[in-house]
Amino acid sequence: MDHNRQTRILATLGPATDSVEAIGKLLDAGANIFRLNMSHARHDWAKTTTAHIREAAAQRGREPAILMDLQGPAIRTGDLPEPLELKQGDRFDFTVDATMQGDRVVGVNYPNFLNDIEVGAIILIDNGLIRMKVLNKTESVAECEVDIGGTIGSRRHINLPGTKVSLPALTEKDRRDAALGLELGVDYLALSFVREAADVEELQALIHAGDHPTKVVAKIEDQHAVKRIRRIIKVADAIMVARGDLGVECPYEELPIIQRHIVRECLTVGKPVVVATHMLESMINEPHPTRAEVTDVANAVFEQADAIMLSGETSVGQFPTMCVEVMDRIARRMEQERGARFHREAKLTDQRQRLAKSAVRMADDLAADAIVMFTVSGRMARETAWMRPRHAKILALCADPRVAGALALHRGVTPVIIENFCPDFPVLDAIATLKERGHLQAGQTVVVSSSTKAVEKIANSVQIHEVS
Structure with a gap:
């Protein structure tokens, strides 16, 4: 099949698509880049899957890119004996002292949590499904009130919108994963939760120390990165608008404006930009996209982003090949229109x-x-x-x-x-x-x-x- 399409399609690999046969089907459907998500991957899986990508590509005379996505410094809750139901108005505490955990107190895996958080700050759990406000903090706990309730379980993801955290740019796990990526010769390393240009430069220094040609994709996932976007774009090799955490960290009505702003800034200076997350989310379980998803993909193509990304749709979904085919159809049709032409602002x-x-x-x-x-x-x-x-x-x-x-x-x-x-x-x-x-x-x-x-x-x- 001749994929004379300008917008690139990035497909995340996982249990549904890590075989040579499945990867070949994604290539035939139009995938151009493959993503290895190291938040969920073991090193032996990454090695085997990289070999499978190259085998499937060689069979077809194709040259897809391989992107290894580093997990980054994620903040998570500790373990709970069993899931806990929280209701609006309930009191709930967070601590960095594991000995204090109880029915209404949960630990956090980030030692500086209490130093960074302020009274009045918002804490979001599980990608924003649960929302709390900090009422008071002591040396050992942050005392909160539940604004939006839900069920909280063990090791749930925490977002702190508006709070500047002092996490390292690269965790020890990231460094081990990056070393593996360089050994495997991946084309791109994606750095999660980039907050400033220095974060990108730290990963680039690690790459250049071994004289590797691997390039860095900076994932934009919070308000601090958005405020520093021009400096980050200047040093990064590519930018990813990672709308999962970004949509939690920023007011959701601002997300389309932020996406367009980042794409415009990238195209003004000639940096490739990827629009990612929830593009065809319903197709994890359904064979057809929603009308809103079609429009979302179409808008990213109209903005003339370099690439659009599939996550769970291709890694664990029931219809991975169909998802790529749907993206291909939408992109081809939208490319017949003139597009946003942001690149015309380039100097x-x-x-x-x-x-x-x-x-x-x-x-x-x-x-x-x-x-x-x-x-x-x-x-x-x-x-x-x-x-x-x-x-x-x-x-x-x-x-x-x-x-x-x-x-x-x-x-x-x-x-x-x-x-x-x-x-x-x-x-x-x-x-x-x-x-x-x-x-x-x-x-x-x-x-x-x-x-x-x-x-x-x-x-x-x-x-x-x-x-x-």
Whole structure:
């Protein structure tokens, strides 16, 4: 199946989809990136599943990206003897002293909890299902009143909207998982609960210490990150709008505005952006999306996000392949519209960016089928994707599988590995190779963008070719 779709689809793998056969079906349906969620994964599973991805991809001549999502510094409740029913107006206490736990007191796994929390602060349990307000705090407990009741169980996730926590950017588990990801050669590490640019730089330092090419996706999940979004975008390789925790940490009516703001900021400076969480949530158990979900996916495509993500829909859902097919259909249809065009606010700063814009403008004017380019580092392909071609797919020829894998996240880019590739590879040979591999057909119009070094200068060119 020819997936001439610009928006990339990111599928999370899990028990429903970790076999070679299941991954192959996701690839056939249109998946471009695979996510390994280390919040729930063992190292042996991650190793086996990574091998399965590469086997399924090799069978199809595809170059999907692999993204390992680090759990991050999650705050959770301690163990309870049995689930506890809380009603509005009930009193309930949190402590960091495990010896104090009782019927109305539960421990927290975060030692600085009482230092960070203030009287009047809001505490949300289980992704916001239970809401409490801090009435008082002592050296040992935070005394709370229940605003919205529910059933609280053991090891439930805690959100502290508006509270600046002093958690580390990387936990020891994250460091072990990141080391595994680097050993496996994953293309991206996603850093959870990023609060500032320094968090991203800490993970990048760990990566660069081993001279790895792996890139960092900064997950935006709370108000503090939103306030510092420009600085985070500047240092990160990509951004993920992680709407699960973000929708709990921020007022829900602000979430669509925050999403659009982050996408706009990314497209203004050319950073890839992923919109994630609850996109087709009902399809975990149902074979059809809700009308609201269709509109949600369509809006992310209209905003021209680089990628849209499936979580539980493909990791544990009953209809994983169908979910990818649904996303593919919605994205294809929305890409026929003009889109938000946020990238037009970009300020170009160098010759490569201007060359990319020229190639895209020519492709748009000619209604070309593809933009073909030669890239060693992937930069030229990234710059071209930033300019958002209206219809043309971007065929990026390169020699390095790691460069190809990283490019799979970028909107409209199809990486193509050519073993004997060099920047001076003959254009007609490249077009013939792409035709042979099924990327181009006779009669199609292509724009070829190249940047080669001649003596001491860089020679840039944009050419038009018809596939014979």
